[in-house]
Amino acid sequence: MSDPVVIASIYPDLLGTYGDGGNVITLRHRAALRGLPTEVIAVQPGDALPDGADLYVLGGGEDTAQVAACEALQKDGALARAAQRGAPILAICAGYQLLGTFFPDATGSPAPGLELIDLSTSRLPARAVGELVADPTDRPGLLGADRFTGYENHAGGTTLGPGVAPLGRVVAGVGNGDGTEGAVSGHIVGTYLHGPCLVRNPDIADQLLEWATGSPLTPVTEAAVADLRAERFRTVLGG
Amino acid sequence: MIGGQVILRLAPGAIDELAGDRVAALVSATNGKTSTTRLLAESLSQAGPVVAQPTGANMSTGIVMTLSESAPDATVVLEVDEAYLPRTVGQTRPRVLLLGNLSRDQLDRMNEVAMTARSWRRMLQEHPDVTVVANADDPMVEFAATAxxxxxxxxxxxxxxxxSAVCAACGTLLGRGDGTWWCPGCGRRRPDPAWTLAGEEAVGPDGSRYDLSSLQLPGRFNRANATLVLAATDALGLDPRAGLERMARVDSVSGRYGTFRVGDLRIRLFLAKNPAGWSELLDVMPPAPEPVIVTINSDYADGRDPSWLWDVPFEKLAGRTVVATGFRRRDLAVRLTQAGVDHVVIEDPYAPDAPLPPGMRDLPAVNCCATYTAFHHLRTTGEAL
Structure with missing residues (x-):
């Protein structure tokens, strides 16, 4: 038996508003399909983040929780060290925003982020709520990813810096607000896709696991997931 | 509710006028409003006729209809939508306000939980004369009620x-343990309760005990609802014990927990609308291996985004076969797969040739959990038994 893939689930009580805990469940599930053992460390604010985790996961959350989480992570410092050494990080919605330089707090004023990716977020003219479909970009940073599906619910529009590639190009929905969706920088993936993200996009889960283990995974397609994806695309895009 | 809309258009002050001074109590919460209101109406009926909404229509139009159709001398008890509560308190001047719990409910259309708590807090600051019966164990409710x-x-x-992981006042992560909670940041803590739910019993301020095992409504959540009702009954000067006797007669509430014939099956119908409700509902399902039906829709009233399925511990259903149905049955199927729960995906489990799990057709009643629109559909198309 190989060493388990250690997954740090960061502040699930603060950042986990839209079923984002399903991302960690799916990482374990996709790993188990390949016989890879996993270990999940649920980190609560006040606890130190593990420095040696193989993969870090942040979910979405309400405005006040987002600010509290960001302050705790700033103080802790381990996530910045993880990013520095190239550990894979998945960050959803509020978690995605707080990895940048600024994001709007509960009053709409800019709050300082962790500056792990060159991006910044400000308020959208109207809240983005609904199904989100995006196609992988030409320079996706992800290998062989299929069309993305998820559900977005956020008030922030995100502008990417010059060195940061979007995760995808929006086919339906709002995403970053400028026709792009999400961001990929090194082994950090940020996205507005809930649903949860990895449940509906197992390619991203597999990519994160490959980065974490340093070795390619055998492709696995699950019929139930394929059915769900097909039904979502049919419903959102017609046809 | 067309009638209600017409009344409010012709007479915008109709709720104020119709309410007079006969509104004994308003009930609000994310979960359990309808059941709690029904239990409270039963309890208060020990002192004479009580009127409550017949259908759980808990916004302004439903409230004005209930008031307009009730006898002018009847005591009134109303359930009120969380967002409508501040204005309704001003309009109806209740003597008691019963506040049960706050959790996220279809966030794609509702306020965030902390926003609701803040609006309730402002409401209570503006209405210092109302007596509040509040769940001290819910920090969001406490944040509002303490005002x-x-x-x-x-x-x-x-x-x-x-x-309610984070303090609504200062944003610090709350401490929890030994049945209590506290804020390490600003010192808020759970207030000392006058009434306590302890297992199958409620304990009153004088130490007297009320046996809640007499309730026909199932689950810990209904014992919690009943304990709040005992406290409200007491606050209104009536006898909690006589109230409990009446509460124990309630066996279904607007279709919830009712038995229906739908197609070839007899089902017992359960409603849950959000992760908190689902989580508690799974606890009252029969033990494995008895199969159950779970119906997930994502229409407007259900919430368009069913990703909350991943917040619900469906692992609790392991050891049986679940029939996954509803428009979002595929989302449920993936959730059940990863929870290790055996399931079959069936578009219409009520069709005569539906490939149901063995033995399901022979059950006296199949337990069926449903989101709001699915519940409503089954309740209105099924034959009540």
Missing amino acids: AGQVVWVAAGQAWTSD
């Missing part, structure tokens, strides 16, 4: 803590 002039605290429990 009231008079509060009867009830330790009614909080099975779902994920939406």
Whole structure:
């Protein structure tokens, strides 16, 4: 038996508003399909983040929780060290925003982020709520990813810096607000896709696991997931 | 509710006028409004006729219809939507306000939980004369209720803590343990309760015990609802014990827990609308291996985004076969797969040739959990038994 893939689930009580805990469940599930053992460390604010985790996961959350989480992570410092050494990080919605330089707090004023990716977020003219479909970009940073599906619910529009590639190009929905969706920088993936993200996009889960283990995974397609994806695309895009 | 809309258009002040001084209590919460209101109406009926909404229509139009159709001398008890509560308190001047719990509910159309708590808090600052009966175990409810002039605290429990992880006052992560909670940041803590739910019993302020095992409504959440009602009954000067006797006669509430014939099956129908409700509902399902039906829709009234399925511990259903149905049955199927729960995906389990799990057709009633629109559809198309 190989060493388990250690997954740090960061502040699930603060950042986990839209079923984002399903991302960690799916990482374990996709790993188990390949016989890879996993270990999940649920980190609560006040606890130190593990420095040696193989993969870090942040979910979405309400405005006040987002600010509290960001302050705790700033103080802790381990996530910045993880990013520095190239550990894979998945960050959803509020978690995605707080990895940048600024994001709007509960009053709409800019709050300082962790500056792990060159991006910044400000308020959208109207809240983005609904199904989100995006196609992988030409320079996706992800290998062989299929069309993305998820559900977005956020008030922030995100502008990417010059060195940061979007995760995808929006086919339906709002995403970053400028026709792009999400961001990929090194082994950090940020996205507005809930649903949860990895449940509906197992390619991203597999990519994160490959980065974490340093070795390619055998492709696995699950019929139930394929059915769900097909039904979502049919419903959102017609046809 | 067309009638209600017409009344409010012709007479925008109709709720004020119709309410007069006969509104004994308003009930609000994310979960359990309809059941709690029904239990409270039963309890208060010990002193004479009580009117409540017949259908759970809990916004302005439903409230004005209930008031306009009720006898002018009847005591009134109303359930009120969380967002409509501040204006309704001003319009109806209740003597008691019963506040049960706050958790996220279809966030794609509702306020965030903390926003609701803040609006309730402002409401109580503006209405210091109302007596509040509030769940001390829910920190979001406490944040609102502590602003009231008079509060009867009830330790009614909080099975779902994920939406009150952070202090509503200062943003610090709350401490929890030994059945209590506290804020290490600003010193808020659970108030000492006058009433306590302890297992199958409620304990009153004088130490007297009320056996809640007599209730026909199932689950810990209904014992919590009943404990809040006992406290409200007491606050209104009536006898909690006589109230409990009446509560124990309730066996279904607007279709919830009712038995229906739908197609070839007899089902017992359960409603849950959000992760907190689902989580507690799974606890009252029969033990494995008895199969159950779970119906997930994502229409407007259900919430368009069913990703909350991943917040619900469906692992609790392991050891049986679940029939996954509803428009979002595929989302449920993936959730059940990863929870290790055996399931079959069936578009219409009520069709005569539906490939149901063995033995399901022979059950006296199949337990069926449903989201709002699915519940409503089954309740209105099924034959009540």
